[in-house]
Amino acid sequence: MKRTIRTAALTVCALIAAVGLPAGVAQADTTTPRTDLRVLVVSDGGPATAAVEAELAGEGTPYTEVDLNSASRPTIDAAFLSDTVDSRPRAKFQAVVLPNDNPFATGSAEMAALAAYEQTYAIPQVDAYTYARPEVGLQYYVYGGYAGSLDGVTAGVTDAGRAGPFGYLDGSVPFENNDASVSESYGYLAVPVVGADFTTYVDAPVPGSSGRASLVGEYRHDGRRELVVGFVYNQYQEQFRLLARGIVDWMTDGIHLGASHSYLAVHVDDVFAADDRWNSTYNCTPGDVDCTDPGATESTIRMTSADVDYAKSWEESHDFTLDLAYNGVGSEDYKEEHGGSDPLTTSLVADKNDFRWINHTYSHEFLGCEQNTTVVPWVCATNADGSTKWVSQAEISGEISTNVAWGQAQGLPIDTGELITGEHSGFFVTPQQPVDNPNLGPAFTANGIQWAGSDNSRDPQQRQVGSALTVPRYPLNVYYNAGTKADEVDEYNYIYGSRAQGGSGICDDNPATTTCLASPLSTTTGYDDYIVPLESRQALGHVLSNDPRPHYVHQSNLTEDRLLYPVLNSVLSQYRALYADNAPVVNLRQKDIGAELQRRNAWKSALSAGTVTAYRIGDDVTVQAPSGTQVTATVPNGTTLGGTAYGSAYAGERSGWTASTGSALVLTLPSAAVAASGTAASAATVDTTSTAPRTTVPAGVTE
Numbered sequence: 001m002k003r004t005i006r007t008a009a010l011t012v013c014a015l016i017a018a019v020g021l022p023a024g025v026a027q028a029d030t031t032t033p034r035t036d037l038r039v040l041v042v043s044d045g046g047p048a049t050a051a052v053e054a055e056l057a058g059e060g061t062p063y064t065e066v067d068l069n070s071a072s073r074p075t076i077d078a079a080f081l082s083d084t085v086d087s088r089p090r091a092k093f094q095a096v097v098l099p100n101d102n103p104f105a106t107g108s109a110e111m112a113a114l115a116a117y118e119q120t121y122a123i124p125q126v127d128a129y130t131y132a133r134p135e136v137g138l139q140y141y142v143y144g145g146y147a148g149s150l151d152g153v154t155a156g157v158t159d160a161g162r163a164g165p166f167g168y169l170d171g172s173v174p175f176e177n178n179d180a181s182v183s184e185s186y187g188y189l190a191v192p193v194v195g196a197d198f199t200t201y202v203d204a205p206v207p208g209s210s211g212r213a214s215l216v217g218e219y220r221h222d223g224r225r226e227l228v229v230g231f232v233y234n235q236y237q238e239q240f241r242l243l244a245r246g247i248v249d250w251m252t253d254g255i256h257l258g259a260s261h262s263y264l265a266v267h268v269d270d271v272f273a274a275d276d277r278w279n280s281t282y283n284c285t286p287g288d289v290d291c292t293d294p295g296a297t298e299s300t301i302r303m304t305s306a307d308v309d310y311a312k313s314w315e316e317s318h319d320f321t322l323d324l325a326y327n328g329v330g331s332e333d334y335k336e337e338h339g340g341s342d343p344l345t346t347s348l349v350a351d352k353n354d355f356r357w358i359n360h361t362y363s364h365e366f367l368g369c370e371q372n373t374t375v376v377p378w379v380c381a382t383n384a385d386g387s388t389k390w391v392s393q394a395e396i397s398g399e400i401s402t403n404v405a406w407g408q409a410q411g412l413p414i415d416t417g418e419l420i421t422g423e424h425s426g427f428f429v430t431p432q433q434p435v436d437n438p439n440l441g442p443a444f445t446a447n448g449i450q451w452a453g454s455d456n457s458r459d460p461q462q463r464q465v466g467s468a469l470t471v472p473r474y475p476l477n478v479y480y481n482a483g484t485k486a487d488e489v490d491e492y493n494y495i496y497g498s499r500a501q502g503g504s505g506i507c508d509d510n511p512a513t514t515t516c517l518a519s520p521l522s523t524t525t526g527y528d529d530y531i532v533p534l535e536s537r538q539a540l541g542h543v544l545s546n547d548p549r550p551h552y553v554h555q556s557n558l559t560e561d562r563l564l565y566p567v568l569n570s571v572l573s574q575y576r577a578l579y580a581d582n583a584p585v586v587n588l589r590q591k592d593i594g595a596e597l598q599r600r601n602a603w604k605s606a607l608s609a610g611t612v613t614a615y616r617i618g619d620d621v622t623v624q625a626p627s628g629t630q631v632t633a634t635v636p637n638g639t640t641l642g643g644t645a646y647g648s649a650y651a652g653e654r655s656g657w658t659a660s661t662g663s664a665l666v667l668t669l670p671s672a673a674v675a676a677s678g679t680a681a682s683a684a685t686v687d688t689t690s691t692a693p694r695t696t697v698p699a700g701v702t703e
Contacts, residue, residue, distance in 0.1 A: 060258030187231025273330030441466030638670030
């Protein structure tokens, strides 16, 4: 990592020339500069800048990347960074992200241009991952600090961090330690240089010491502000996910396009129906099309009234609502076999308003091609001419409409525009059915379906099918054919175990599969000790990633050993221990998730097409977008649009979607936010004197 250069003190005239301001601006022109709401990311191809880019993209915050490894990249100079629009000086970027504090060669004109730009327009700089040394306001780590692995360390947000950009966190920032044999995170703990204007936002205990030192902090010097991040990370690690929102808020002063929330929704499929049970002797599920051994006796799993009471009580105690995807035929079949009575239906209907309900089709019929199950695996049946036999539009419509009618007869509060087909059937499934059933879209349109659940593992992007937009759902690795921990673990061992250990061999053939087992799990303890932590960590990762997609399980997981609850308990308890009360989990129903994905996709397209213009001048933020475009922004509390409060409160800020009419949307910032974010520095008052004296590099320390 190269040593930081010091920007030479600039005369007033030289500074004006460096940033491209019209002559006389510092002395006579008091016009407030315009700052475009766009971030400049200078990337070296490393994981840290890639992670910041991923966060910006996920929030919907526009950025421009300059790849230092590209021979065709633009030169970063005054003209690249700023210009004049309508006689007003313009800063083209509201923040700068660098791989470290100075990724350029010693004496670089590009670094000098960046420093001058930041000074003149009060532009913050994020050092995505940098070495602890006096040039960033920190002592070398050998002076009371630490360098090395941070695996398993619990860092903490300081009082300054909670009062500042990380106020949405409760305090703890745990670093992952998923594999004791692998170093997952490396970093530097360091104490500020005496006299440096350095504020620590995140710190951690120094090993072998009673002290704590900085991991993330703000360094003010030479008329500039830097966020100094002292550990390396990638976009998937929990420690970055926890801090990502705050990093963006810091660099934008909490004023930027895009938004971030924490979402969790859980769909429970097959309600009222019964699910087939895993058979540990035959390593398959009798009743499933691929389980053909005549000795495999079918057994089923179905909820009881006691399970309904438990689910209702659990929801109340955890302030969370489950979405129940129902199949009406399950109730009717049970009644037919039990003298017309079904206690489960009685209980669920009595408590119907405690849950959200989704049409899962009446009988869970496979709605794609007609399946030929005389071979394993099954294949699509064909006509005499070799063409695929498809389930008809009339059959699909019947499955949808009959279930709607059944649900309405029970008084279930359903939304008829929502649907999840059985097994996500009708949509393509490889290798047997590489395209959607051509009758699926017309059936959706005929029945007014607007939001159709799909399997995120094979169909992750929202797309249009007839009148419906898909809502990709994450499968939890809690199996539909398991009601007990022993069955769940036995099937898990089979799927992810080696052939030598009696497993399926999937991992032998695909050694990169991350869930492969070195040895079988205990059927007694394996679920709680291994599967629950793994599944809850993966689900929590989605929650922390501003991802609204729902997760799905099955009604079999709410009965017997009630496998779902330990996973959800873990996810919710971890989240609520990490986040402040001002950033609650957002629990949306399917249509609202679909609408959120739809708005995001349209917003992303508008940004990519360059049809959105956004900038700040003083206390006004102006956004221009094509008519009908849903515009999203994050702003401080107290911000107004047309005289009323903008958006809704979340994580100590306000954010929301606003439909553009084609005219400019003008958000008015509160005066306190304007004062806190600072204004462009006057060229005549820039202080280029360092507050952090140089220190000789200690022996054995490399930069």
